[in-house]
Amino acid sequence: MERPKAILGIETSCDETAAAVVTSDGRVLSNVLDSQASVHARFGGVVPELAARRHLERIEDLVDMAMRQADCTWVDLAAIAVTQGPGLAGALLVGLNFGKALAYASGVPLIAVNHLKGHLASAWLAHPDFPRPALMFVVSGGHTHLYYSEKPGQYDLLGKTVDDAAGEAFDKGAKMLGLGYPGGPALDRLARTGSPTAVHFPRPFLKRTGLEFSFSGLKTALLYYLRKWDGTAPPVADIAASYQEAIVDVLVQKAFRAVQSYPIKGLAVVGGVAANSRLRARLAERAAQEDLCLVIPPLHFCTDNAAMIAAAGWEEFRLGRSASWDMDVVPNWTTFEPAQDEERSSAVLC
Amino acid sequence: MSISWQLRLHSTRATERLGSQLARFMMGGEVVALIGDLGVGKTVLVRGIARGLALSPEQVTSPTFTLIHEYPGSVRLVHVDLYRIDDDTALRQLGLDEYYDEHTVVVVEWADRLASDLPPDHLAIRLEHVSLSTRRATITAHGPRSQKVLNQARASDRASRERGRARPNKDDVS
Numbered sequence: 001m002e003r004p005k006a007i008l009g010i011e012t013s014c015d016e017t018a019a020a021v022v023t024s025d026g027r028v029l030s031n032v033l034d035s036q037a038s039v040h041a042r043f044g045g046v047v048p049e050l051a052a053r054r055h056l057e058r059i060e061d062l063v064d065m066a067m068r069q070a071d072c073t074w075v076d077l078a079a080i081a082v083t084q085g086p087g088l089a090g091a092l093l094v095g096l097n098f099g100k101a102l103a104y105a106s107g108v109p110l111i112a113v114n115h116l117k118g119h120l121a122s123a124w125l126a127h128p129d130f131p132r133p134a135l136m137f138v139v140s141g142g143h144t145h146l147y148y149s150e151k152p153g154q155y156d157l158l159g160k161t162v163d164d165a166a167g168e169a170f171d172k173g174a175k176m177l178g179l180g181y182p183g184g185p186a187l188d189r190l191a192r193t194g195s196p197t198a199v200h201f202p203r204p205f206l207k208r209t210g211l212e213f214s215f216s217g218l219k220t221a222l223l224y225y226l227r228k229w230d231g232t233a234p235p236v237a238d239i240a241a242s243y244q245e246a247i248v249d250v251l252v253q254k255a256f257r258a259v260q261s262y263p264i265k266g267l268a269v270v271g272g273v274a275a276n277s278r279l280r281a282r283l284a285e286r287a288a289q290e291d292l293c294l295v296i297p298p299l300h301f302c303t304d305n306a307a308m309i310a311a312a313g314w315e316e317f318r319l320g321r322s323a324s325w326d327m328d329v330v331p332n333w334t335t336f337e338p339a340q341d342e343e344r345s346s347a348v349l350c
Numbered sequence: 351m352s353i354s355w356q357l358r359l360h361s362t363r364a365t366e367r368l369g370s371q372l373a374r375f376m377m378g379g380e381v382v383a384l385i386g387d388l389g390v391g392k393t394v395l396v397r398g399i400a401r402g403l404a405l406s407p408e409q410v411t412s413p414t415f416t417l418i419h420e421y422p423g424s425v426r427l428v429h430v431d432l433y434r435i436d437d438d439t440a441l442r443q444l445g446l447d448e449y450y451d452e453h454t455v456v457v458v459e460w461a462d463r464l465a466s467d468l469p470p471d472h473l474a475i476r477l478e479h480v481s482l483s484t485r486r487a488t489i490t491a492h493g494p495r496s497q498k499v500l501n502q503a504r505a506s507d508r509a510s511r512e513r514g515r516a517r518p519n520k521d522d523v524s
Binding site: 014042043044045046047048049050088089141142163164165167168171172175176216219220222223224331332334 | 362387389409414415418422435443444445448
């Protein structure tokens with residue numbers, strides 16, 4: 001029996017070494033990753049040099065594991081998709097060069113994938129019939145980006161944060177409340193036991209008509225509130241819940257403002273913050289009211305993984321885009337425009 | 351002997367402008383020790399530094415999750431956050447030494463954790479909350495290289511104030 005062709009995805013942009021095999025009809029044949037969390041835990045954040053070294057140690061095993069689990073050989077592959085950026089330069093270089101070498105040796109086309117497009121493509125993994133045109137929302141530690149997508153692989157930016165990302169607001173809020181690291185999940189848990197209306201925090205940019213976001217002022221508002229707080233009343237859970245509510249309010253209201261301004265059939269919310277339980281509940285509620293198809297991929301597709309890179313690889317493949325052998329990493333890639341040559345060379349790690 | 355410059359910043363634009371004003375006089379090899387609470391405008395100041403080094407300020411984000419951010423250019427900008435690091439072994443393993451060179455401006459948040467490991471010649475910038483929108487910046491030069499940057503930035507600031515039209519952007523490097 002002829003099996004559908006597959007794409008091998010490789011992801012090493014930050015602290016997960018990941019490989020996955022995804023077929024043309026969106027089946028995930030394998031999706032493996034090695035989390036470096038234990039390597040970076042004592043630093044309280046990702047150390048670029050250590051990340052790169054760990055990727056180097058693990059990449060070969062992970063790719064081998066992904067291929068074996070998928071029961072795949074090189075002839076089954078339509079392409080090899082690698083993350084080109086944004087991310088840590090040294091970390092990206094490992095995956096990109098490994099993928100490049102594999103593609104060259106096996107004669108399989110190479111595809112360069114923007115990590116953010118990977119997150120966007122995870123909607124397709126979760127829901128292969130995800131309707132378009134769609135509104136697609138990336139909410140993570142590094143991004144709060146709202147896109148309009150007419151068809152797979154094509155994304156127009158409608159708005160983004162002018163300062164901190166939503167995930168950063170969660171993390172820094174948690175830090176101020178003394179909740180440890182990683183702060184987002186801890187804040188989510190604590191907030192479940194608190195009242196979201198106990199303290200009023202500002203809803204930055206909500207009165208403005210555009211689709212830009214800002215979370216820096218909210219962080220400052222929490223800092224000022226905590227300076228005056230006596231440490232007992234209201235309970236810390238109420239403050240956490242109220243702070244979280246301010247972030248979630250802005251995210252939900254802005255997303256649905258965009259829903260009303262564009263002819264949209266589906267809404268996808270991707271990225272690490274999509275794991276927040278309050279955000280999920282509020283989105284589901286609004287989507288039901290508006291009769292909109294809402295897709296929030298399961299957690300293992302929301303956090304960094306290689307299945308989403310393979311999925312985005314398929315989108316690029318179908319649009320006829322492949323990478324040349326001199327393709328290089330783009331660590332600070334801020335748009336979806338193809339990386340310029342000049343930009344590329346300057347982006348190389350010295 | 352170290353010299354200090356203290357000024358009030360009445361908006362985030364003023365904070366960014368200060369960063370850019372200082373960075374315009376940096377040639378590479380400078381180290382900035384940035385001290386200040388959460389929400390005081392550290393990332394905004396680093397955006398200004400990026401602008402002053404002719405790098406795109408838009409790409410600058412806080413090194414919250416990844417502790418070292420690198421922005422390549424003719425002068426490279428490296429932005430480090432040591433907030434969560436509290437043991438010496440971890441500090442050493444971070445490998446900061448590899449980032450100090452003549453083509454790089456290194457900005458270190460919570461540089462006090464480095465203590466004597468901080469290069470002796472550095473520009474210390476302390477940002478403090480005065481009110482919701484106002485900050486106080488205290489800039490202290492330690493060593494000749496930093497002193498030169500501080501003197502030049504201060505002279506240029508004075509000149510633009512004397513011209514009486516010290517508007518943001520006007521004298522920023524494009």
